Amino acid sequence: MTLWRIRATVDDRPGYLSVLTASLALRGVNILTVQVQPTEQGAVDDFLVDAPDALDEAELIAAVERGRGRDCWVARSEARGLADQPTRVLGLANRLVRDPDATGEVLRTLLGADSVSWRPASVGVDRGIVGAGMLLADPAGGSFALRRAAPAFTPAEYARAQALAEVAATVARRAAEQVTLVLPDGAEVAVRPACADDLPGVQELHEECSARSRHRRYLGGAATPPPARLRRLLEPSRGLTLIATSTVPSPAGEPVVAMANLLGEGDEAEVALLVRDDWQRRGLGSALLRRLARHAERAGYGALVLHVQAENTPMLRALRRLDRPNVAERDGALLTLTVPLAVAAVAERKGTSLTPGA
Incomplete structure (x- = not known):
């Protein structure tokens, strides 16, 4: 007996699968497994069968067609195919x-x-x-x-x-993103991807930031965003959000001291940071920005985009420390900074070849 895989499409109507299996049985074919996959063209039946050695591919196809199967595909299988x-x-x-x-x-x-x-x-x-x-x-x-x-x-x-x-x-x-960072002043922060459970800590972060810091982050106002928007920022549909927590325990646990967002949009990813005031000017923003840039490169984005107020010196300083070329466009008091990224090495990391184009 020989193992074969057979795939064929039949009309998705009562009794049609039994007609096909009966046709195979008449040729001494033993059906070991079957999967039925609905499609717009009908039910695609995927069989693993044990057939007499005398049967060849053409005879199996003929048996399927006599059983009202169409678009038949047949190939030899191996014993590992027995796993469901x-x-x-x-x-x-x-x-x-x-x-x-x-x-x-x-x-x-x-x-x-x-x-x-x-x-x-x-x-x-x-x-x-x-x-x-x-x-x-x-x-x-x-x-x-x-x-x-x-x-x-x-x-x-x-x-x-x-x-x-x-x-x-x-x-x-x-x-990749669960790390402990040691800042230049010796302070340690734990950095990890955000999740929905971080909402209370991120709300507290916003409340403890000054109105100026919140305005620099969101550009359009200084109020704390509503919970629904914060949830979307914590788990973006494309991209990554990192949070940094102090390793020094407090009565409320490990407080969130910074949030860094990488939000994918087409070939580009927008970056924004919010760092608690007492943790600013300590290298934390620069460290988070570097990690987001590396993640964006691995993910294959072509560029980072940052929308920054011209007077936001801390953010501009963090961008300079990134030590990557960028293009700046100014619209009044708002700067749009684009940082090109290299993606040539990404495919090798993913175990695939890089195919140009879309």
Whole structure:
């Protein structure tokens, strides 16, 4: 007996799957596993079967077509194919937890793709399935482009692949950004990605900042933003928010002393900082800005953008310490500063090749 994978589309109507399985049974084919994936064209049935050695690919296709199957694809399988799909996906997710930089190889294994490449973030790119290709959003920035000659990708496969890409991005973000910084004056702060549970601490940070500091951060006013807006800043849909907490305990725990936001928009990422007044001029803002710049580079953004009041000397000083070229545009009292980033090394970190374009 020989293991085969068979994929075919049947009308999504009662009894049609049983007609197909009966046709295979008449040729002595034993169905080991079956997955049904709904699509607009019908139900895509994915079988792992054990067939008599005498049956070849053409005879299996003929049996499927007699069972009202169409768009049939048949290929030899290996014993590892006996693992069911949930077990395989969990195993691949476990690999990403250990090594999030293996995202490209994990996606290739999951989908049996012929090629996987990583592309920098681009404006106006539609993610999804187009012909023999699939374009996935990398939550850290950019996209994964996959190609497979056959069989065609299905929406269920797209959903699984996107979920694994999100696992990798989350693990990478959490692991890479949990550090303790020692400032030039010897003070220590813990820096980590923000989460929704940080809302009370961030609200307290805003309350303890001066109106001037809040106005410099938000430009349009000095009031503390409403909770709904702060929640969006803590967990942006694209980008990263870091918070810094003092390692010196207080009755309320470890107070939040700074918040740094990296908000993705197309190929660029906007950066903004809020540092508690008594922690300003101690190198904390510069350290947070450097970490956001490195994250943006890894995520494939083409540039950082900062909107800064011309009189905001601390922020301009932190930007100078970043020691990267920038382009400044002035509109009255507001400066817009653009810092180009290099993305050439990003694809290697993600375990893929870099494909130009979108």
